[in-house]
Amino acid sequence: MAGPEQVDKKKLSVLVVDDFPNMRRTIKNMLHSLGYMKLADAGDGDEAIETIDRMYTTPSRVQLVVLDWNMPRVHGIDVLRFIRSNPRHMLNVMVLMVTAENWAEEIIEAAEDNVDGYIIKPFVAKTLEQKINQILDKHFKPTKLERTFRDGIALMNKKEFGEAKAKFEELLAVNANSPRSLRELAKIAMQDGDAKKAEEHLKKALEINKEYTKAMQDLGAVYASVGRDDEGIAILEGAMKVSPRNADRIALLGTLYFKKQRYQDIIDMVEKAHRFGLSMIRYDIDVLLSAANLELKNVARAKEVLLRTVGNAVDKDKVKAELKKAIATSTISDADKEELANAIESA
Numbered sequence: 001m002a003g004p005e006q007v008d009k010k011k012l013s014v015l016v017v018d019d020f021p022n023m024r025r026t027i028k029n030m031l032h033s034l035g036y037m038k039l040a041d042a043g044d045g046d047e048a049i050e051t052i053d054r055m056y057t058t059p060s061r062v063q064l065v066v067l068d069w070n071m072p073r074v075h076g077i078d079v080l081r082f083i084r085s086n087p088r089h090m091l092n093v094m095v096l097m098v099t100a101e102n103w104a105e106e107i108i109e110a111a112e113d114n115v116d117g118y119i120i121k122p123f124v125a126k127t128l129e130q131k132i133n134q135i136l137d138k139h140f141k142p143t144k145l146e147r148t149f150r151d152g153i154a155l156m157n158k159k160e161f162g163e164a165k166a167k168f169e170e171l172l173a174v175n176a177n178s179p180r181s182l183r184e185l186a187k188i189a190m191q192d193g194d195a196k197k198a199e200e201h202l203k204k205a206l207e208i209n210k211e212y213t214k215a216m217q218d219l220g221a222v223y224a225s226v227g228r229d230d231e232g233i234a235i236l237e238g239a240m241k242v243s244p245r246n247a248d249r250i251a252l253l254g255t256l257y258f259k260k261q262r263y264q265d266i267i268d269m270v271e272k273a274h275r276f277g278l279s280m281i282r283y284d285i286d287v288l289l290s291a292a293n294l295e296l297k298n299v300a301r302a303k304e305v306l307l308r309t310v311g312n313a314v315d316k317d318k319v320k321a322e323l324k325k326a327i328a329t330s331t332i333s334d335a336d337k338e339e340l341a342n343a344i345e346s347a
Contacts, residue, residue, distance in 0.1 A: 007136055009035035013060045016041045017048040017079065020070040027066055027098075030125040034132075043047040045074025047084050056088055063092065064132070069099045069110075073281065078247070080113050087157035089241050091150055094135050112213050112243055133194050145171060152184060161188045179205035183215050190222065211245070213239040217249050220256075229256050245273040247282045254288040263292040281312045285321050287326055294330035303340055 014036050018024045022043045031039055038060055042048040052062050057149065063085070069076040076097060083089045097110050097118040110118055116135045123261050142150065152167030165188050168181040175181075185199035202219040205212055216239035223232035236253040239246075250273055257265045286309040293302035306323050313319035327340050 007140065008033060008294055011041070012036060012064060013038040013055070013062050013063045015048065015051060015062045017043075017045070017052060017071070017076070018064045019044050019071045023068070027128070030128050033125055036130050036284070044071050045054065045076060045079045045308060048079050049165065052083065052089060052093065059291070061092075062089075064094045064096065066096050066098060069097055076162050077110060077113065077245075080110065080115055081248075084113050090157075091153060092209040094139050096131055106253065112123065112246075145174065149180065150236070152181075156187070161191050167280040177208050179208045179212050179215060182208075183212075183218060186215075186218055186222070191223075195222050211242050213242050213249075217246070217252070218240075220249075222254060224252065229259060233258055233260070240269065245276045246267075247273075247285060251284050251288070254285065255294075257290060258291065261295070263295045266292040267296075283309055284321070286312075287319075287322050290323060291330065294332050296309075297331060297332060299336050299340070303343060306340060306344055307347050312345055320347075 004124070014031055016024050016027045016031070016039065018027065018041075021043070024043070028039050030096050039061070040051060040055070040060070042051050043300075044332050048065070048067070055061050067076045067079055080095055080097065083093050083095060089189060094116045097115045098121060099118055100121050116138065117131050119131045130224070148167055148171050150300070152164045152171070155161075155164035155167060165185065168184050168188075171178050171181045172185075182201045182205035182211040186205070187196075189198035189201060202215050202222065202303065205215040205230065206219070209215070216235050220232040220236035220239070223229070223235065233253065233256050236249060239249055240253065250269060254266045254269065257263070257269070266288055270285060286305055290302050290305045293299075293305060306327075310316055310319055311321060323344050324341055327344075330337070334338075
């Protein structure tokens with residue numbers, strides 16, 4: 001496969017994402033000076049996601065994203081998670097994360113979602129070139145084991161789970177200490193309805209890497225699926241200590257907290273996530289936050305969250321229905337229920 005020295009820079013499609021126009025312009029000028037000609041840009045995470053999806057079926061399909069970490073509305077890490085969770089993009093789009101400082105927490109969080117590389121501001125064109133070359137080298141010249149893993153993921157995306165399982169088992173035969181392969185086998189086991197086997201794979205993955213937060217999250221979901229909520233909470237709380245602002249993890253743990261009537265824990269967890277930089281709008285988390293405040297009789301605070309959630313919603317009717325359900329099932333007074341339901345309806 002082609003290495004970076006063989007990649008036609010003129011044909012490689014690059015998307016530069018930064019909320020500061022001057023920074024976007026500077027990075028694009030650097031890339032242009034390095035020989036990259038197919039350059040596009042986006043001013044925030046929402047626009048980046050829309051651009052990546054829209055351009056997928058065009059000759060300019062995005063292949064490399066130079067992605068700023070700290071942006072309003074949709075955080076850079078959430079754009080990375082979108083790419084890594086979308087079957088169309090996860091194996092085809094390389095991501096170079098741009099950070100303002102060398103913060104260990106940010107690096108750990110980006111690594112958790114399989115970022116291809118990161119670069120710290122300020123940087124010069126030579127540094128940018130070196131980072132991109134490293135990424136291209138890894139992408140276009142993978143090891144045999146990495147190719148096998150990618151083949152397995154591609155089969156998973158096609159829902160060809162039997163063939164995917166064979167690929168990951170092949171990897172484990174060569175390297176028994178592959179937590180990524182064990183995690184994928186756990187996913188396949190859950191597809192087969194075998195929670196016990198999934199638990200076995202994930203526990204082994206965590207023996208190899210105790211801070212493998214993706215495996216911790218998956219194990220928490222396995223426990224939740226079979227009613228072992230306390231064990232699910234414990235493992236998810238461990239993952240939150242490592243990486244406190246993963247929105248999917250917050251939603252899952254919040255649901256388990258709600259079942260256990262741990263309403264203040266939901267509020268504390270979401271507030272902590274926002275202090276650490278959670279910025280992606282997630283109506284499911286806001287619904288949980290609203291419900292927790294309602295159960296604690298924090299009606300005024302619940303109203304703030306409810307109205308904000310409706311205001312941010314794309315599908316307002318769907319979100320209103322979820323919020324009205326939370327209000328109806330809460331333990332607040334009938335008068336407060338009516339007031340909040342009317343406020344939502346008119347929002």
